Amino acid sequence: MIHSLFLINNAGDLFLEKHWKSVISRSVCDYFFEAREKAVEPDNVPPVIRTPHHYLINIYREKIFFVSVIQTEVPPLFVIEFLHRVAETFQDYFGECSESTIKDNVVIVYELLEEMLDNGFPLATESNILKELIRPPTILRSMVNTITGSSNVGETLPTGQLSTIPWRRAGVKYTNNEAYFDVVEEIDAILDKSGTTVFAEIQGVIDACVKLSGMPDLTLSFMNPRLLDDVSFHPCVRYKRWESERVISFVPPDGNFQLMSYHISAQNLVAIPVYVKQNISFFETGSSGRLDITVGPKQTMGKTVEGLVVTVHMPKVVLSANLNATQGTYNYDPVTKILVWDIGKLNPQKLPNLKGSLSLQSGAPKPEENPSLNIDLKIQQLAISGLKVNRLDMYGEKYKPFKGVKYVTKAGKFQVRT
């Protein structure tokens, strides 16, 4: 299956290699560099590259290319999904998955990679098991380790791997038993020029942070489970119970994990929290243009919209922008041609407005295309779909846990066409 893995940074430096079978020379990455050059943008590198003897399957995450080498037929998603799992594990261990953290923790990275694959086939990918095998670094521990010479490798043998619940480690103990659930919903929408919704859907996830002792068996139920018609679950969730009773019954992994994700595609259910009035036009003569954007609240369910940011990808001929914002700050980057207007909190009494002129490259014809606007926002204490957690019950343990649910709505891929 997966033969080797190379990590390559954005500048094209290969800074880590790992082989699970016999060693493959790094010259194989030349094919990748070639494709990378051709693609211009890192996003556009084809995920699967064919070379005479190997296949390179790569992902791009946090400015790092994870390039894996394959020799025989394997489902490409299998590899892609695994590589993302690797990146997530690094993130989980080091707080972020970046070139510098990987370089700083190269030994742990290597140990992790060794455990995650055996002969190219995934062995242990659950973060709970890995953490039993290899302890994540903390400042305190690395201090102690350097002084005493002790190690990151767990002294105990990983029992989780043997159990029927491989995602949970045994013998968990907490003094404060708590379980938190974050219902995070993102609105993906495309609005057209006139403000009508072309397409809208909600992507939700329930992130959990469960710190409970022993082997708790949890049941989470919703007030309105019928909203959810398309869901995917962490392997710990019992499908059967969901299908028959619409409750989520599971033995949770220890720590942070994503319990489920769901998708609400019925358009009438998707409330669009803000409207955008915009007018971007370029003049035929005088190489200039006008821009006028106003944002206002639409269906906010009585909550305040925060963290409002409008991003505009301008056409290449726009040299600079001379604008005036009634609220927040704007910034135009003439290199990437991106205009970012950071508004902050939306005040319904005084609608934020950005107005002014754009100057274009002189002599260039007026751009044909109009840039589209990307909106970013956040609404606390609201799940825009109306999903509500009813209750959380715990079986199997005697103590009383502290339970908490938080709702957040964000803009996902929220785009306004002009």
Next chain:
Amino acid sequence: MQKLLQLPVNAVNIVKGVQGVTQGQEEALSPVLTPDSGPQNWYSAVQPEELRHLRSGGTGGGGWGRGHDDLKEMLDSNKDSLKLEAMKRIVAMIARGKNASDLFPAVVKNVACKNIEVKKLVYVYLVRYAEEQQDLALLSISTFQRGLKDPNQLIRASALRVLSSIRVTIIVPIMMLAIKEAASDMSPYVRKTAAHAIPKLHSLDPEQKDQLIEVIEKLLADKTTLVAGSVVMAFEEVCPDRIDLIHKNYRKLCNLLIDVEEWGQVVIINMLTRYARTQFLNPNINESLLEENSEKAFYASDDEEEEDKKAEPATLAKRKPYVMDPDHRLLLRNTKPLLQSRNAAVVMAVAQLYFHLAPKAEVGIIAKALVRLMRSHSEVQYVVLQNVATMSIKRRGMFEPYLKSFYIRSTDPTQIKVLKLEVLTNLANETNISTILREFQTYIKSMDKDFVAASIQAIGRCATNIGEVRDTCLNGLVQLLSNRDELVVAESVVVIKKLLQMQPEQHSDIIKHMAKLIDNIQVPMARASILWLIGEYCEHVPKIAPDVLRKMAKSFTNEEDIVKLQIINLAAKLYLTNSKQSKLLTQYVLNLAKYDQNYDIRDRARFIRQLIVPTDKSGALSKYAKKLFLALKPAPVLESPFKDRDHFQLGSLSHLLNAKAAGYQELPNWPESAPDPSVRNVEIPDWSKCSSRKDRKEKKVEKPFYSDSEGESGPTESADSGNCESDSGSGSASASGSDESGSGSESEESGEETESDEEEEDEEEEKKKRKKLDKTKAKKQAEESAERCTIHTIHQISCIINFDQFDMNKITSVFSQTLAPSGSIKMYELLHRIKGEGLAVEYCFSRQPFSPEPNMVAVQIQFTNNTNSETKNLHIEDPRLQSGMRIREFAEIDVLAAGESVTVVMGIDFCDSTQAANFQLCTHTRKFFVSIQPPVGELMTPAFLTENDFKKEQGKLMGMNEILEKLTLGEKCVNEHVIVERVTATANLSRVPCGSDKECRFAGKTVSSGCLVLVTVTTKEGGGAQLTVNCEKMLIGTMLVKDILQALSQ
């Protein structure tokens, strides 16, 4: 701190670079450093960082400058901390691709180190370099051999893992031995490691294949989820063609699937897809034949059609009612929940399984899951979209509801945009084309020019596929001709050319317009297209064409090759149609071409001159020159590049590349006739042989944690739960054990159960098993009452009947006639004699399992012809069903003579609801609208549980799933016997043995989804009673309570 620790490694590297001694070696190791630019780049990238460390003032790192001596020293020291430090540096070197092989002797010494982290890092080093230093690597082997005998299973496993990872041929026999031993280890974890080791050994020494296959065979029989994924992986790498090894394990794998870890799931599902393709019949066989025929008729030329006609009777003859193998259904049912997995690879695997194996009507469910994956990382999107593109060609309807999910955002990467366009184009049809075209219009304004070009092509494809919008599209494209971007114009020209070819007469003004464009457009492909158009339709633009040729002749030498070829083409065509005006020009162009650098062009010129210019030498062909050049050309078919990609297994690498990847296993075609299904039958193991108590215990613990109840009643599981002789287990054993009351209805059920079992077992085994079972039973029950004995004999008789007759239908009828208590089955009227003009139809729920499809309810229908004439062609038509419901019609009754009556059985999947199934009953003269509505009690089949199982299941179905009701028993309900009779008459349940005589328990499963239904009736003093119903489906529970209440209180 961390940085500080790393310093020496970096320092060493620098020194190496400076010394230049090791440099050559390094380059040999990393040939990525191409001679001209590579090395500088690499070092310049590394150096600043190294220098940073140097500047930050390293105090440690003594001894840099002495190569690896310091590391050797540290490794030789007694302190674990020093060893660890050294190993960490070495591993860091390996990670960066530096050569550390000269440290091998020093490192290998530490293989037996007590410190667990040092040990692990040594393993890492060993696996990396053992291949290069074979002799020295042998030093470490004995340590691992010792490890293989360790009492701790984890140490055994890790020893095997490292041992098998050392790629040294000389230890092959040792590895083989270790694998064989580990394969029968007590610990499933060690067995899993053994499964992992198999492909390693195979790649090291392929000659071991035969022995390894034996191990695989053994491990395939393993019942733990831990092993299943790994061993199937080994199977796929070593012997993917040995499909025969899977037979016996097929059902087990299906049932375990949901509990296997996600990576194993992917591998198993892919393997089972292939397996199913060889073992089952095409569920769409009838439809696909129809489809192919109609499609061929549409595209094929005449002679092909004739062939078709010949072939048609043959194909028609082949068509016969399709019955899905229950094992095929099992696979589909058990993979379905995995569509909800968080792992995209698992979802894709299930999706491809459904696409390749499921009946057409069921494939739709995968669309939703695939659309969900579109939210994932862009790489996942890329792969999923490729597969959706292929699927959307074959099954357009599936993705139509999700059309909008494929709309493009300006922030999508180009490769995603292009794929989404492809899908949108595939989904376009008459109804949604206007929406799609409106979308495309916005795309054309995008800043991403490659994407715009792709959009224009997409418009072209929509226009060719859907005739109604062709003119609209053409107009839109013509408008684009005035676009400022040349790329857009060029692409439009190419597409317009293709569109015009379909109906050139009406569009001479567009051709004129395009002729004008030739002055401005520089893109060669577009110029060539315009020239071709003018040449082809020069008769529509007689005035312009020669003028264009004049211009082109002028610029001929500066044109690209494809344009030159088209100029020659244009010249030739004009020469033939309008030789007066263009003779000289043509000569000129041909002369220019004669001396062109490109030999294709010279060849073409020579050829054309011979053909069109009449000389004395010119052959017979020149007479036909006009016909040759100006023949009517068929319009191009704009096809999706994804057409016919589905001959590759979807989701595979080969599908993505549209080329066979190494090691790709061809997806076999469906067999013409199904191979023997009995090969999948499993012997129920004789547990008395179980050697040690320990083994048995372990097996019990390994019982899948989350397997649903369905899984547990599967063949392997029944073997599992039957392991203790004390509990009467499941399956056939319990059938005879549960006939306690001995009422008529009960014995009928026991018969039923054995019958359904028989289906799955082969005869020989069956006889043996039964004898054994009966013997033990006989012993046990020797002292029991006479009544029971008689039932026992009935049971035996039923077995004998079964052995003698193979025809299932016959057996069914035998049972229904001999064993079904006529009183308890209620007949319902489907069609009254008067309304049916002499034809009377009654039906009843026979309570037999419907053998072709186990999740259908069998409905027995009795037709009586009360007229004086024959009734012909009795059959069902036009079923109108609630969504999800299905009907399996009975075979048409050709003739029903006057006064005769006939009984047939049909199957209806009510989806566990009491909604009526409506359909038309047709005779050769009349149609009658009829409907069958099932009482809730008929939607279930008996389930055989022990008292303990019953209590356990009941415990799981508390709360909302439990319905309690108090009642007063009717006057006649005086004893247990009557209660049992009443309840079983109301609902198709089986009695569960119970210690207390105050309680009667019944269990059943819903037919369609297999949810458990548990009923308890507790009698109290004075005619009172309490009824408890536990069922996952609350609706069913409530209705059942109502029915039973009524039955009991009468």
